[in-house]
Amino acid sequence: MQSARTARQHGMNAIGFGVVGLMVYAIMIFGTLAHLEAVSGYRPFDMRPLGYTYSDADQLLAGLGPDGRAYYLTRQIPLDLFYPALLALTLVSTLRWLEQRLPHRRWVRIGIATAIAAAACDYAENLGVVAMILTWPDLSSYLVGSASIATTAKSALTTLAAALVLVLGVIALRRPALS
DSSP, X not given: OOOHHHHHHHHHHHHHHHHHHHHHHHHIIIIIHHHHHHHHSSOOGGGOTTOOOHHXXXXXXXXXXXXXXXXXXXXXXXXXXXXXXHHHHHHHHHHHHHGGGOSOOHHHHHHHHHHHHHHHHHHHHHHHHHHHHHHTTSOOHHHHHHHHHHHHHHHHXXXXXXXXXXXXXXXXXXXXXXX
């Protein structure tokens, strides 16, 4: 059982990581990702929660042109190296903060594992995107398929982790803190 001070620290961590994570997310959504879509005419890989086909990947990479592909590597990917960790740390800290009000920790542990798995899939997606950019126009269908699976898994796991935080938050906030 965590102390009130520890729980408070988890809450402060969740706020801090969440604010920085939202700032990075806003920069990506309204900055780098919007730019990549404007340049190419296609939604970037990061914005395709249901994945993409070989043809989708080829069209996006062709549409980006050399400057757009360089921009993806030098602007979007560096930001997306911070975001998965910030999101996972936000979710994990929130779950740890909520834990003080939950009688059973099993769902907290599942939520933590899900948030970490989502971040791992996001990093796998990033590696796949980098590899696709560096190997284009000689794309491997295996590479595109693997990156697409990572994108889909990231999206599903992120949605599940966020849903667990919301559901556990409603349950926890309706209960008094356990001693």
